[in-house]
Amino acid sequence: MAKLTPLRRLKDIAAIAPIFGFLLLIPPVIGLFATEATVFGAPLVLVYLFAIWLALILIAAILSQRLSQAERDDPK
Amino acid sequence: MSSLNVVILAALGYAVVLFLVAFISDRSTRSGWLSSPLVYTLSISVYCTSWTFYGAVGSAARNGLEFATIYIGPTLVFLGFYSVLRKLLRIRRENNITSIADFISSRYGKSDLIAATVTIIAVFGAAPYIALQLKAITTSFQVIGGSSDTVGSAPITALWVAAGLALFTIIFGTRSIDANERHYGVVAAIAVEAIVKLVALIGVGLVAVYHVADGPQDIFNRITETMPPPEEGFGVRWIGLILLSGTAVLCLPRQFQVTVVENVNERHLFTAAWLFPLYLFLMSLFILPIAAVGATTLPPGSNPDMFVLTMPLAAGRDDIALLAFLGGFSSATSMVIVSCIALSTMISNHIVMPLTLRRTAGLSVDGDVRGLLLKSRRIAICGILFVGFLYLEFGPQSAGLASIGLVAFLGVAQVLPALLGALFWPRANRRGAMLGLSIGFAIWTYTLLLPGLLADAKWWQQIAQVGPFGIEALRPDALFGLTSLDPLMHAFFWSISANVFFFVLGSLSRDLNPLEQLQSTLFVDAFRSGSEGGQRLVGRAASADTLFDLAQRVMGANQAYGIFRNYAQAHNQKAEFPVPDDAFINHLERRMASSVGAASARAMISRVAGGERISLDELVEIADETARLMEYSTRIEQKSREIEETASKLKSANERLVQIDAQKDEFLSQVSHELRTPMTSIRSFSEILAQNDRIDDDKSRYFMDIIHDESVRLTRLLDEILDIGAVERGDDFPVTLIDPMVALKRAVDACRGLAASAKVTIIEHHTDQPAVTLANQDRLTQVFINIISNAIKYNDAVKPEIEIETTIITGTFLTSVSDNGSGVSEHDATLIFDKFSRGSKPTNEKGAGLGLAISRTIARKFGGDVVLARASQTGAKFNITLPIASEDHNQTNRDDTLYTKPLAESV
Incomplete structure (x- = not known):
């Protein structure tokens, strides 16, 4: 059985992350936020969309940094 | 209002700066910042065309948040860069891929037919898209330069712009034909343009938020006021657009060009993975504010596609408006330049080259291939721009910016199934790819492209209303009665579903041929098996001179000489030209592929070196670890x-x-x-x-x-x-084909004396069917004698008689010997076949009790048996069974087996 190296774990996370991101940004999930409610005067769904978007970018940054590090540690 | 002259001056000045940047970058190749991940990321942002720059605001003003889907798709794709994009880059590097068409065709057995198909799809998708960019430039000219009559006619402007773009692209985009030599000048210019458009859009956004409106709070109010109700807009179309944009960022020829082909270092992807989504995020940040401010301040009926320009103009910020104009100009020009490079490469490699090769059917490739390629690329660039111009002038005028872009997205999305199959599905083959591509393309053309192009044509309107030939189910906007989706999603659903279905069906319908198998392994296992490992399986031969002659025609004498000499040195060969073994021929083919594409390179090498012979056994063996x-x-x-x-x-x-x-x-x-x-x-x-x-x-x-x-x-x-x-060892009695009846008759004859002295009557019933069995005559007689004599000896009836009967039942010769004595007791029935057992009945017989045991052993040696069939009080019955030998052995005549020696004594 292959060992679960950090690189392997990160690879799997990197593969699954876009799918989770997609699920968060499509109905029915995004529909939950499409209401009249506002945050500091801004429509809730607008805030939700841009917040998730920014979070995905952050995750991409962390993942790529970790993957880059893991590749260097695990030269294969 | 800035005067026309200022605008023209700014545009020309900007163009000059771009030419300079490109020129300087081209001279100083491989210098520091040009090969930085930042420049790589900025070049990818060619994704944001004038459609983004102007059209996104228009889309936001009409449909609210929907514009964001176009940027969320790419964000998700780059988030998952490690599984798809990284593999694309690796495969490109190892196989010297020149374009998306080359990629697909290379994977599916280096098929020139597939390459040509993808090229045609790409050209069909790109022509209206390029027209859209020209339209954006000319419209923005009109808007910022005042009314159209002061600018001069729009067609003239568009023509001048197209000519300028053609010039730039030809100078910096067709400098060399080798995909390994990056277009540094182009990349640098595009990076600059990426910065300009981002700065411009943020500038306009800041004007909207802080100059026109009173800060964020006011903007939010305006957004709430102008946006469609938030409950709407999150349906099938929302999901479909995210998928579509994610597809486009992979499959658009220009995206493939900048992301994959122009990539100099795989590690740059690690930066682009988050920096490019961040770029998209920043580009999107001010779209809604600009749309909201435009909608609330500009007079009703203003074109929302031009809010980016008209809003700062109306606010009196001419400087920002000029910046916005340059931003839009940048978006449009960068897209056109990269698209032209990508498309012209595809046209020259996958349409012009195969046609030339087919025309010159001789053994060698004649003439200057390199010159031909460069010339065809230059002509293709002019052609593409001219078609775009024609489309702008004579195409339908009704479609908004966004819808043309989406039509193009769906066109190139037809490549996605074949692309993903190429990366992850080893069994995907050429037939599947060809079927999926062409059927998907046909449905896209019929349900989306033609309705847009021919919207004003009477005969088409007729078809759209009642269906072709009056067949309602084939209406282009309601295929098979599907009316619940809007035209884009309708076309999306049918074309992609059919594409995937036929791709899978075609791939499963036949096995991969050896070349497909090899390429499949190289692509799907790109990270596992070294490419050289697979390549060395291909067996071809040609002289070094012939190969050099071919190579210099394709790449020019200098470069070809360099390749030959470097290879010879790298492999420690003394001669100037390396030994033309398999490894070198494959090396050369891959180098040539970076100029003319895999399919053409293979075709040319095959002409001088013969077709490849791939050993399937070896292939399978090394294919997959x-x-x-x-x-x-x-x-x-x-x-x-x-x-x-x-x-x-x-x-x-x-x-x-x-x-x-x-x-x-x-x-x-x-x-x-x-x-x-x-x-x-x-x-x-x-x-x-x-x-x-x-x-x-x-x-x-x-x-x-x-x-x-x-x-x-x-x-x-x-x-x-x-x-x-002796019986148990089986020696001393050879078996032959004999008639069991003969043995039985001998046995009965032998027992007659005994029967007469015991006053026992013998009754016989025999079958008249002939039978032969594989046995030994004397031993079989011995068995019969034993059973019959036992029946005589142990018969204690008053009027003793025994009955012998023969029958044939399903391949068995059955002899039953029954008597009318007192039978065998239940206890004895289990013992009589054991050695040394005699029945418990008092008898004057003096045997050792081995008779039945011996008989059974003998019968079993012949494949038969001796069993006690009845043990009742009214008499015992023994059955002797023998298997009948098959018919073709049934030649033994009964008369052949006359007995010759006296019978053995009964036991």
Whole structure:
């Protein structure tokens, strides 16, 4: 059985992350936020969309940094 | 209002700056910042065209948040860069891929047909898209330069712009034909443009938020006021657009060009993975504010597609408006330039080159291939721009910016199934890719492209309303009655579904040919097997001179010479030209592929070196490490299973030996016992005779008789024991094809004397069907005699009779011998076939009790058996079965087997 190296774990996370991101940004999930409610005067769904978007970018940054590090540690 | 002159001056000045940047970057190739991940990321942002710059605001003003889907898709794709994009880059580098068409065709057996198909799809998708960019530039000219009559006619402007773009692209985009030599000038210019458009859009956004509106709070109010209700807009179309934009960022020829082909370092992707989504995020940040401010401040009826320009103009910020104009100009020009490079490469490599190769059907490639390629690329660039211009002038005028862009997205999305199949599905083959691509493309053309192009044509409107030939189910906007989706999603659903379906169906319908198999392994296992490993399986041969001649025509003498010399040096070969072995020919083919594409390179090499012969066995063996490991473990498993089997066989053999050993002991003890009885009487009577002198003659004669009888019995016993030994070993009686009836008749004849003396009647019923069996005549007679004589001897009836009957039942010759005596008791039935057993009935017979045991053993040797069929009080019945030999052996004549020697005594 292959060992679960950090690189392997990160690879799997990197593969699954876009799918989770997609699920968060499509109905029915995004529909939950499409209401009249506002945050500091801004429509809730607008805030939700841009917040998730920014979070995905952050995750991409962390993942790529970790993957880059893991590749260097695990030269294969 | 800035005067027209200022605008023209700014545009020209900007163009000059771009030319300079490109020129300087081209001179200083491979210098620091040009190969930085930042420049790479900025070049990817060619994704944001004027459609983004102007159109996104228009889309936001009409449909609210929907514009964001176009940027969320790419964000998700780059978030998952490690699984798809990284693999694309690796495959490109190892196979010198020149375009998306080359990529697909290379994977599916280097097929030029597939390459041409993808090229045609790309051109069809790109022409309206390029027209859209030209339109954006000319419209923005009109808007910022005042009314259209002061600018001059729009067509003239568009023509000038197109000409300028063609010039730029030809100068910096067709400098070399090798995909390995990056277009540094172009990349640098595009990076600059990426910064300009971002700065411009943020500038306009800041004006909207802080100059026109009163800060964020006011903006939010305006957004709430102008946006459609938030409950709307999150349906099928929302999901579909995210998928579509994610597809486009992979499959658009220009995206493939900047992301994959122009990539200099795989590690740059690690930066682009988050920096490019961040760029998109920043580009999107001010779209809604600009749209909201535009909608609330500009007069009703203003074109929302131009809010980016008209809003700052209306606010009196001409400087920002000029910046916005340059931003839009940048977006449009960068897209057109990269698209033209990508498309012209595809057209020259996948359409012009194969046609030329086909025309010159001779053995060698004539003429200057390199010159031909460059010329065809330049002509293609002009052609593409001219078609775009024509489309702008004479195409439909009704479509908004966004819808044209989406039509193009769906067109290139037809490549996605084949692309993903190329990366992850080893079984995907050329037939599947070809079917999926062409059917998807056809449906896209019919349901989306033509309705847009021919919207104003009367005959098309007719078709759209009632369907072609009046067939309602084939209406282009409601295929098979599907009316619940808007035209884009309708076309999306049908084209992609059919595409995937036929791609899978076609791929499963046949096996991969060797070249497809090889390419499949190189692509799907890009990170596992070294490319050289697979390439060395291809066996071809040509002289070094011929190869050089070919190479210099494709790449020019200098570069070709460089390749030959470097290879020879790298492989420690003394000569100027390397030995033209398989490895070198493959190396050369891959180098040539970076100029003309895999399919054409292969075709050209094949002309001088012959077609490749790929050993499938070797291929399969090295194809997949996993497969090899699995095979290994399977073999181990099999071996351990074999060992287990052997062990259990040994165990049962051992048990059998123990059993036989016990039987032997039992037999010996029985034999000893049987021998002891007569021996005891012989000893005691002989002792009496020896010790007593006074025994009268009568008595001594009586004793002598007993001793004699016992000796005879002893001899017979020993004979039988010897006999059973012989029977069990199976020696001394060879089997031949005989007629069992002959043996039976001999046996009955032999028993007649015995029967007469015992006054037993013999009744016979015989079958008249002939039969042969594989047996030994004498031994079989012995069996019959034994059974019949037993029936006579043990018959205690008042009027004794025995009945002998023969029948043939399903391949068996059955002889039954029954008597009318008192039968065999239940207890005896289980014992009579054992050695040394006699029935419990008192009898004067003196046998050792081995007869039935011997008979059964013999019958079993012949494949038959002797069984006690009836043991009732009214008489016993023994069945002797013998298998009948097959018909083709049935040649033995009954008369052949006449008995010649006297019968053995009954036992």
